[in-house]
Amino acid sequence: MADKQNIKRIVIVGGGTAGWLAACHLAKKLEPFKDSTISITLVDSPDIPTIGVGEGTVPVMKDTLRYFGISEAEFVQKCDVSFKQSIKFVDWEVAPNKGQSSFYHHIFDFPKLTPVDVTPYWLLDKTLGQTHFADLVSVQSHACALGVGPKRPNDKEYTGIFNYAYHLDAGKFTQLLSQHAIENLGVKNVKANVVDVHTNKQNFISHLTTDLPSTLTADIFVDCTGFKALLIEQALGGEFLSKKEVLLTDTAFAIQVPYDHPEQTIPPFTISTAQENGWIWDIGLQSRRGVGYVFSSKHQSDDDALQTLSDYLKRPLTYSDVRKIKMKVGYQKRAWVNNCVAMGLSQGFVEPLEATGLLMFDVTARVFANMLPAHTENMALSAKRFNQDICQMWESTCDFIKLHYYLSKRDDSEFWKDNRNSASLSDELKEKLEVWKYKIPSQFDFRYTIDSFRLDNFLYVLYGMNFPTNLSHEASKYTDVDKLNKLKYEIDQGVLFCKKHLQPHRTLLEHICRHGMAKG
Incomplete structure (x- = not known):
């Protein structure tokens, strides 16, 4: 200038x-x-x-x-608009077996770490470890399962019982x-x-x-x-x-899908369902669903990708039904x-x-x-x-997205095998995963305050996908069963609160559209 x-x-x-x-x-x-x-x-x-x-x-x-x-x-x-409290990851950890799917939630509430941090107990106790990690550290995953909204009808704008997005x-x-x-x-x-x-x-x-x-x-x-x-x-x-050598998906087919009937349930979370060569998003708005298939053109042809989306929606699709997006x-x-x-x-x-x-x-x-x-x-x-x-x-965002793929145990296609190749990891992510083999992540593992995804996000994904942090060397430190039981009790009480005070998601949205919200 x-x-x-x-x-x-x-x-x-x-x-x-x-x-x-x-x-x-x-x-x-x-x-x-x-x-x-x-x-x-x-x-x-x-x-x-x-x-x-x-x-x-x-x-x-x-x-x-x-x-x-x-x-x-x-x-x-x-x-x-609808409310979003989580991303429900379906079939990301392992491929579905005989029609049986696995899932975990990446919720938006911070993990509840008082009166005790349940994470080491969850890692050390095989019985406790059979429970979803998110179910033990927050009520929000239970609220998602109940299908309720994150706030009450009389809550003020931008406030709620749970943290949420849209x-x-x-x-x-x-x-x-x-x-x-x-x-x-x-x-x-x-x-x-x-x-x-x-x-x-x-x-x-x-x-x-x-x-x-x-x-x-x-x-x-x-x-x-x-x-x-x-x-x-x-x-x-x-x-x-x-x-593109790190994040292998480069193409998406998107479609707007009407509800089967006006009162159809609206999930208060995004559904992300893994496929052999990518994943499908399923988002419920008030009037329709937004569905799309994100895939790797290196591993799957457009014709096969269209068929994958057709199979998910259980309806035949042609190219005129979808919008193709090439991702740079x-x-x-x-x-x-x-x-x-x-x-x-x-x-x-x-x-x-x-x-x-x-x-x-x-x-x-x-x-x-x-x-x-x-x-x-x-x-x-x-x-x-x-x-x-x-x-x-x-760079940190790329690392966080890559984490989802790398932690998967899926080996049902070359797409997943390529994603699990450690050569595609950054040095930063490699080092963190190496440290976390024997240590639970802490806030001090994240050096940059500007990073969009930090400790709580990593905890939900790592342990949602059963990352095997080995704490056997310090197992004797985690024997406070009373505090653990108190935490479980508090979670149970929170679930009862949700059942009593929170409305089904669609009901809450209809109330807001008719009556608005209280001003903050």
């Missing part, structure tokens, strides 16, 4: 969920309504449909919506974010197609030309153009780091280059096993909004720090 100046003008290119999340985060931080010299403009094409990736979220989204000032009741009513209609969610950004946060919207990206001698973006007569100039540009990465890669030559798995080596920052799919993407799409879109947008300097003089330093943090976030 030739001249040092205050950063006042921001142009976001691309109007999908990522673009409008970025717009809301930037507007919330910079407050253009209060400062007329601040300008945040989002330009999106009226001709290009968005991918609409992601119908599942993690609990961070609850905090984000509250921060934006969006009513939770309005969100539930307008975006076909399932949502991505298209309707984008509409809600755009309306809120424009009407309440002061974001300007231009409907146009970007024709060319112009750079100066220092390789900074100077302006954009569109199919409208006017041009778009800014101090900083945000690339939300999806996998094509129009600004960060095509204009500025950014480098994309592929993770990896991330930008530098998400912030000069005066351009990539967000959303332009920045990176890994498969949506743990709702990673919307999570990364949301978190990285908030990080950027808070690291954006007031003056161009500090832009290079801010970019350096941002890129270091975002690379770490992507």
